[in-house]
Amino acid sequence: MSQKIFEKKDVRKLYLDDQGNVDYTKIQARWEEFKKNKVSLANKHFTQQVVEKAKTLSQEDQQRLLDIMIEGLTYNDSSVGIAATRPEDYDLFLFYLEPLIREYHKIEGQTKQEHDWNIPVGEYVLTNIDPKLEKVSMRARVARNVVGYSLPSSMDKDERIKFENQMVEVFEKFGFPGKYHSLTPGHKNFISDQEADVLRNKHFLFINMTHDNCLMSNGVASDWPYGRGIWISEDETKMVWVGEEDHLRIISIVQGNDLGKVDQSLNELLTGIEKSGLKFAEHPTYGIITTCPTNMGTGKRQSILGKFPNITKGGKDEANLKDIAKSLGLQARGIGGEHSNMDSEGTADISPSARFGVTEAIVTKRLYEGLIKLYEIERNETNEKKRQNCCNTF
Incomplete structure (x- = not known):
């Protein structure tokens, strides 16, 4: 219940x-x-x-x-x-x-968050892990909040609308072809519930936040749906959420096998927004300021959608994959991210768990190295399954 x-x-x-x-x-x-x-x-x-x-x-x-x-x-x-x-x-x-x-964040002693976007293209290639990983859904995103505004948990309706309108101005001049889709009734870029659901089914747009206990009680979901929306590039590889848990979630989605290309796309988008005149909130010690302190540091999350049918026993044992991923410094979530389920092929969203005390470049490196080990375990499970089937038919 x-x-x-x-x-x-x-x-x-x-x-x-x-x-x-x-x-x-x-x-x-x-x-x-x-x-x-x-x-x-x-x-x-x-x-x-x-x-x-x-x-x-x-x-x-x-x-x-x-x-x-x-x-x-x-x-x-x-x-x-x-x-x-x-x-x-x-x-x-x-x-x-x-x-x-x-x-x-398991911080001990003196510390200071550092940043590094020097992430090579051509080094973290997924087909080197498994030739079948030729066309994978790869995603990287950063959370950002803008100086001069309350955070989403304490914004009122007028402030949410004011911020959304400022972002519309940014999207119209920051150099990337695309379109903003607003959930705000009466907005010039308003989309219907049906159009919003199409974007959600494509795993682009965030869900209705009023169904989330935590986001309602802490105020993040207040005044829904005013001040909320998503900008999407023409080629659907770059996106910006407006008005979710943080002011902005800046996202890059690439279908391919080179993690470096995802970072390249994300950094281009982030830099374009910064050049528009917005100043992002940052703490001198703990890095990027986010509504939830768990995302502070880089504010970055990078993931791929991978299939692990053997580890998950056809999607029936999600806990096994989550436990193994955790031991490797990774998080395993459902096909639609947090609070969603994996499918019958064990399709999961895999990302590094660390946000603080690592640079943006290290986040990518840890994802790649973790995936090497995770897919090795999946292959071993496959071989063990084949061995058992062979013995059973002998």
């Missing part, structure tokens, strides 16, 4: 006193209740020291702190439970967020 979905504006009232101020007794009671089943990072790091520090802040800032952890207070199925409200949160509330970020 699915959980009831609560909106942020309703949930936050549960943690205020009669004067409308943040009530830490109610917050701590909720965290204690959740500890009986599962402890998120938001829960674990909300210590008494954090409470005492929070009480010294202005009431406005205390309200922001409540908004940051409202997702974790609402549902106990999140391992993190945090959604930043503004880029400045990672400075103002670092007394709470820093130990959480460091634990999630």
Whole structure:
């Protein structure tokens, strides 16, 4: 049975006193209740020291702190439970967020996120792993938020529309032929639900976020569908999501076998947007600022759609592939990404798990090296299956 979905504006009232101020007794009671089943990072790091520090802040800032952890207070199925409200949160509330970020990203000692887009074409070629990987769906994307705006979790309707309109201006002049498709009613580029579903079926457009418990409670899905949309290049290899979990998800999709070409396409798109005059939010230590701290660092995710029928036993054992992938520093998701299932051929979205402490170039390298090992395991499973069949027919 699915959980009831609560909106942020309703949930936050549960943690205020009669004067409308943040009530830490109610917050701590909720965290204690959740500890009986599962402890998120938001829960674990909300210590008494954090409470005492929070009480010294202005009431406005205390309200922001409540908004940051409202997702974790609402549902106990999140391992993190945090959604930043503004880029400045990672400075103002670092007394709470820093130990959480460091634990999630396994950070020890002094650190500083570095960037490197020097990714060679012709080196990370998938047919060198398996000749059958001639035409593979390869995807790379980066999350970006723009300085001067609240993050999507705390934007109001007007700010969402204002940001979308600014992006339309960028798309009209940034140098790549394509078209923007808006979900905002009344927008000049508005598309119907039916047209939107066509893009979703092609795995281009993100889903209706109001069906997601976490995105509703933390405010990311508020005011749906205003301020949301997708720009798609004419050749359908470059895309930009507007108004999802971050202001922008900048995406490159290439059908082929050279991971370097995906990065080349993505970097071209990212550079074109930056040259339009937008300034992306970045933390001096933790790198790219994202709504969810799990994506900080490079903000980059790179993946391929691969088939693993033997490891998954015809798609019936997704957990086996996920466990093996995790041991290799990879993530295995369903054919449509997070929260989706694999098909009967064991088709999965495979990507490196690390975001922070690695450069963009290392993300690509780790994907390639992880795929070498993963496909070796798949081939061994194939050989073992053939051997068993041979023995059974002897």
